[in-house]
Amino acid sequence: xxxxxxxxxxxxxxxxxxxxxxxxxxxxxxxxxxxxxxxxxxxxxxxxxxxxxxxxxxxxxxxxxxxxxxxxxxxxxxxxxxxxxxxxxxxxxxxxxxxxxxxxxxxxxxxxxxxxxxxxxxxxxxxxxxxxxxxxxxxxxxxxxxx
Amino acid sequence: xxxxxxxxxxxxxxxxxxxxxxxxxxxxxxxxxxxxxxxxxxxxxxxxxxxxxxxxxxxxxxxxxxxxxxxxxxxxxxxxxxxxxxxxxxxxxxxxxxxxxxxxxxxxxxxxxxxxxxxxxxxxxxxxxxxxxxxxxxx
Numbered sequence: 001x002x003x004x005x006x007x008x009x010x011x012x013x014x015x016x017x018x019x020x021x022x023x024x025x026x027x028x029x030x031x032x033x034x035x036x037x038x039x040x041x042x043x044x045x046x047x048x049x050x051x052x053x054x055x056x057x058x059x060x061x062x063x064x065x066x067x068x069x070x071x072x073x074x075x076x077x078x079x080x081x082x083x084x085x086x087x088x089x090x091x092x093x094x095x096x097x098x099x100x101x102x103x104x105x106x107x108x109x110x111x112x113x114x115x116x117x118x119x120x121x122x123x124x125x126x127x128x129x130x131x132x133x134x135x136x137x138x139x140x141x142x143x144x145x146x147x
Numbered sequence: 148x149x150x151x152x153x154x155x156x157x158x159x160x161x162x163x164x165x166x167x168x169x170x171x172x173x174x175x176x177x178x179x180x181x182x183x184x185x186x187x188x189x190x191x192x193x194x195x196x197x198x199x200x201x202x203x204x205x206x207x208x209x210x211x212x213x214x215x216x217x218x219x220x221x222x223x224x225x226x227x228x229x230x231x232x233x234x235x236x237x238x239x240x241x242x243x244x245x246x247x248x249x250x251x252x253x254x255x256x257x258x259x260x261x262x263x264x265x266x267x268x269x270x271x272x273x274x275x276x277x278x279x280x281x282x283x284x285x286x
Contacts, residue, residue, distance in 0.1 A: 016178035023211065024175060041211055041242035045250060048213040052178075096251055107214060110250035 007064040013051050013080070014060040022051045022063055026078065029065055033074045034136045043076070043134050046114040049107040050080045050130050058082025058128055068133070075135040083127040090122060159184045161191055166200040167272055168192070169263070173208035181219045188223055192230045199232045201270035205263050207238025217252045224257055234258065235266035 008029075011022050026047040030040045047063070054061045061082030068075040087093045096109045108130075112118040117133040158180060162169045168191055170184065192199045204220065206212065212220070224234035237260045247253065260266035267273060 020175040020177055027210070038242045038245055041240075041246045042249065045211045045213050045246045048211060048215075049250075052213070052215060110214060110252065113249050113251070114246065 005066050005068060007066045007079075009065040011063050011065070012060075013054045013062055013082075016055070019048060019051050019055065023048050025065065026076070029067065029076055030134070033067065033076055035076075035134065036137055039134065039137055042114040043078075043132075046111040046132055047078055049111040050078070050132065053107050053130070054080045054082045054128075057087075058084030061127070068135075073135055075133055077131060077133045079129055079131040081127070081129045086124040086126055086128055087120075087122040088124050090120060094120075158187065161187060163195070164203075164267075165272060166195075166197050167267065167270060168195075168199055168202045169205065170202065171205045171208065174210070176209070176216065178215060181216055185219055185223050185226065189226045189230065192227055192232050199230075200272065202227050202232055202234040203260075203263055203266040203270070204234065204236045205238050205266075206236060206243075207240065207262070209243065210240070212239070212243050212247060214250065214252055217247060217250075217254055221254050221256055233270060235260050235269050237261070237263045237266040 009025065011025060012018055013022060023044050027040060027044045030043050035043065051063060054063070059082060061080065061084070064077075064079045064081065066077040066079075068077055094109050094112070108120070111130075111132065115132040115134050117131075119131045120128070121131075122128040159170060159172060159176075161184075162171075168188065170188065188202060192202070202223070204223065206220075209216075220236055224236070227234045235258045239259060258269065260269055264273075
């Protein structure tokens with residue numbers, strides 16, 4: 001019905017100042033699309049977890065923000081891209097409490113619970129892309145939460 | 148207060164309110180600033196002229212708490228406890244609480260209060276009672 005929409009913004013993730021900038025930009029975009037406060041907070045928190053993964057585990061990268069429109073539905077897609085070592089065991093990495101980075105191990109599994117759509121594509125030695133999508137509440141889009 | 152230790156401009160101020168240390172977090176907090184705060188609070192507790200009766204961290208101005216900041220808050224409280232000081236996190240926004248639970252981060256070791264006044268009451272330093280130099284441990 002339509003070509004994939006072009007990213008509306010591409011933000012570098014190379015320092016903890018960039019993490020703050022990403023949070024700010026995601027918040028602004030989500031608010032602009034009419035996301036409620038709780039949904040905004042969840043999405044920004046998920047973005048913060050994923051951006052930190054990109055920085056800490058992926059050795060840095062970038063996030064692409066894309067505004068989506070399907071009929072009356074409006075959404076926000078975020079793709080976190082790095083060219084780091086990749087994730088060898090995705091199932092293990094998605095387990096609550098599993099960590100290699102000295103954190104609490106809630107980053108990936110927790111972020112997945114905070115958004116409606118979550119995909120992870122990782123190739124060992126090539127990098128990882130995590131894409132999350134949220135739609136403004138009250139829309140027909142099915143909610144695909146926890147596994 | 149006087150005699151603030153020299154810290155970079157981006158750091159979070161730690162104010163002494165009687166014998167309680169009050170930390171107000173606001174807006175965007177960089178990871179390095181949060182880690183710096185953690186060290187700073189431990190130092191202040193260890194070197195305060197009078198025994199510190201408690202630490203209150205006001206997060207009512209914080210829009211998101213991710214697992215990193217959650218860990219820092221939990222570690223500040225754990226550090227303080229080992230230094231014989233209680234910590235109360237005050238003013239968490241409802242949206243932040245909802246998000247933390249869904250994230251899987253319920254921070255069971257953290258004592259919370261709805262606002263700073265109630266946090267001070269929890270530490271035995273209610274608005275009515277002029278902060279005593281020593282906690283009397285009435286519980």
